[in-house]
Amino acid sequence: MRALVVDDSRAMRALLTNILRGIGAEVVQATDGRDALEQLRRTDALPDLVLIDWHMPEMNGLELVKAVRKDPAWKPMTLMMVTTESEHENMVRALLAGADEYLIKPFTPDALLEKLNLLGVPVPEQALAAVTGG
Amino acid sequence: MLLSELIGPETIEEIAHQLWASLVPTEGVLVPSACALAHLHRASGRITAAVSISGSCDGTVELACSEPLGRAIAAFMFGLPEADLDEAAVTDAVGELANIVGGNVKSLLPPPTSLSIPIVTTGPTASDEGRTASCAVGFDFLGEPALVLVRDASLAPA
Amino acid sequence: MTLTEREEDAFPFFQDYIFAKSAIVLTDEKRYLVETRLAPVVQQANLRCLGDLMRALMRGDRQLETAVVDAMTTNETSWFRDNSPFEALRAHVLPERITANSARRALSIWSAACSTGQEPYSIAMILEAHFPELSGWNVEILATDLSQSALEKARQGRFSSLEINRGLPAAHLLQYFSRDGAHFQINDALKRRVRFQQLNLAQAWPVIPPQDVILLRNVLIYFDAPTRQRILAGVRANLRPGGFLLLGAAETTRELVEGFVPISVARTTVYQLKEI
Incomplete structure (x- = not known):
């Protein structure tokens, strides 16, 4: 699996990247929406999954979701918001704009893997068992 | 409306508990501490990250912790030994924590509200800090102090 | 007697006690589980260590009994677990x-x-x-x-x-x-x-x-x-x-x-x- 992590915090990018690499994903990072869009336009290996913070300089996460969903070639990508923004109306806006799932910060690593499982993103049985096994 | 009228110590405590539980899922318990401010004064280094809230309420939310606690948090987030972390990594990690606390506070406020990017400073605590804050909740984690402060805009230092 | 020695002594008691109350088997590898789960109970009851908790349970403290059983049996859970x-x-x-x-x-x-x-x-x-x-x-x-x-x-x-x-x-x-x-x-x-x-x-x-x-x-x-x-x-x-x-x-x-x-x-x- 290939993933793109979009967050303006270096520490948060590192945290998300480490969890995803732990399940064998290939991870690239972007620092805000505009950086993410530029990387998506340049790449010939589109990510399967994009994790998107909401509040970022330049282009925010909601605008990024809208921009990605405008291009039919990017339809297969799974978009998940990872943000503190948990107000009802804003979550609705993000889902209506085309985000597939939503993870509220703060989150535990197992919560991220469970959301991926929910989205049908392959998570190795062992990794999931390690976090959900009790 | 004053920020501190909507966001009380119980809410801050709840958000802080969740934040710490998420960062260190297996070890340590975040214990409320009335002495955290005093411990921070005595700590050799200290990191403070502040985010400002504007809109329906104006004010700031600050997260302060001792330097060793900041390094431990950064080590967890970056997945690196503490020795391999530069100062910017520690600053960024504590800034993101303040951002998470501030973002959670923002979600509880009537819209519209916006949140600034965190501003992180290092250095000693002002001696009147606890008094100028509208709400201060101290914690002890793995023997290190941390403090979350809420300031109403009118009371925030210029 | 140090605190650690006291805790070492208490573990077999908790193995038997938990089994008697809930039929849950705690093997020796579960020592860490007993310690981490019961530490908050010890703290809340203003006790010093697991040994104190053990003595209180032996005296038949019902409130602590509920707290201990709860602490040892409340498990991991999630929505749509395993999907x-x-x-x-x-x-x-x-x-x-x-x-x-x-x-x-x-x-x-x-x-x-x-x-x-x-x-x-x-x-x-x-x-x-x-x-x-x-x-x-x-x-x-x-x-x-x-x-x-x-x-x-x-x-x-x-x-x-x-x-x-x-x-x-x-x-x-x-x-x-x-x-x-x-x-x-x-x-x-x-x-x-x-x-x-x-x-x-x-x-x-x-x-x-x-x-x-x-x-x-x-x-x-x-x-x-x-x-x-x-x-x-x-x-x-x-x-x-x-x-x-x-x-x-x-x-x-x-x-x-x-x-x-x-x-x-x-x-x-x-x-x-x-x-x-």
């Missing part, structure tokens, strides 16, 4: 039982180790979202657990965002929950669908109405073989012929009592009780 069993419910188990019960227009589901309520509420969401034909039916979701504090939390239906993050689809969060300060509150319609009741699976069971589906997930692993056998026999006795049993992902069929047919569906295995 595939709930997919099996939606795609196979529930449609089949609904067809079988169409004359009676009644359906009963038992979540037999419901912890803080995520499992029975997940089932309630599936019923609400996918089975509108059940309106007018008598649908009962019974949810039981050993832990009083877990049940209390389940009844409140109030969850932190950390708990909400664990496997709950965002669309369900928006549909079935409202914000309550830093928490999320499950709506009354879903709450009314679930009946919570305290039940110790390892002891004699109260009278339970015959069930169409029993979820007994991630609980057998804590018991010894004779207890497991006894519980499974009880499950069989309380399941309608043709009813289904769902176990945890790590729980095998090896010790299943006779009469169940394993069925592979939605990347998991469910067990159907043979029609007589």
Whole structure:
């Protein structure tokens, strides 16, 4: 699996990247929406999954979701918001704009893997068992 | 409306508990501490990250912790030994924590509200800090102090 | 005597004590679990160490007994845990039982180790979202657990965002929950669908109405073989012929009592009780 992590915090990018690499994903990072869009336009290996913070300089996460969903070639990508923004109306806006799932910060690593499982993103049985096994 | 009228110590405590539980899922318990401010004064280094809230309420939310606690948090987030972390990594990690606390506070406020990017400073605590804050909740984690402060805009230092 | 020596001494006592109260087997490797789970109990009771806690329990302190049993039995849980069993419910188990019960227009589901309520509420969401034909039916979701504090939390239906993050689809969060300060509150319609009741699976069971589906997930692993056998026999006795049993992902069929047919569906295995 290939993933793109979009967050303006270096520490948060590192945290998300480490969890995803732990399940064998290939991870690239972007620092805000505009950086993410530029990387998506340049790449010939589109990510399967994009994790998107909401509040970022330049282009925010909601605008990024809208921009990605405008291009039919990017339809297969799974978009998940990872943000503190948990107000009802804003979550609705993000889902209506085309985000597939939503993870509220703060989150535990197992919560991220469970959301991926929910989205049908392959998570190795062992990794999931390690976090959900009790 | 004053920020501190909507966001009380119980809410801050709840958000802080969740934040710490998420960062260190297996070890340590975040214990409320009335002495955290005093411990921070005595700590050799200290990191403070502040985010400002504007809109329906104006004010700031600050997260302060001792330097060793900041390094431990950064080590967890970056997945690196503490020795391999530069100062910017520690600053960024504590800034993101303040951002998470501030973002959670923002979600509880009537819209519209916006949140600034965190501003992180290092250095000693002002001696009147606890008094100028509208709400201060101290914690002890793995023997290190941390403090979350809420300031109403009118009371925030210029 | 140092604090550590005291704690070393207390562990065998807690092994016996927990087994006597809940039939849960704590092997020697579970020492860390006992220490981390009971540390908050020790702290809250203003005791110094596990040894103090042990002495208080020996004196018959009922309040501490409840606290200790709760602390040792409240387990990991999440919404739609492992996902595939709930997919099996939606795609196979529930449609089949609904067809079988169409004359009676009644359906009963038992979540037999419901912890803080995520499992029975997940089932309630599936019923609400996918089975509108059940309106007018008598649908009962019974949810039981050993832990009083877990049940209390389940009844409140109030969850932190950390708990909400664990496997709950965002669309369900928006549909079935409202914000309550830093928490999320499950709506009354879903709450009314679930009946919570305290039940110790390892002891004699109260009278339970015959069930169409029993979820007994991630609980057998804590018991010894004779207890497991006894519980499974009880499950069989309380399941309608043709009813289904769902176990945890790590729980095998090896010790299943006779009469169940394993069925592979939605990347998991469910067990159907043979029609007589």
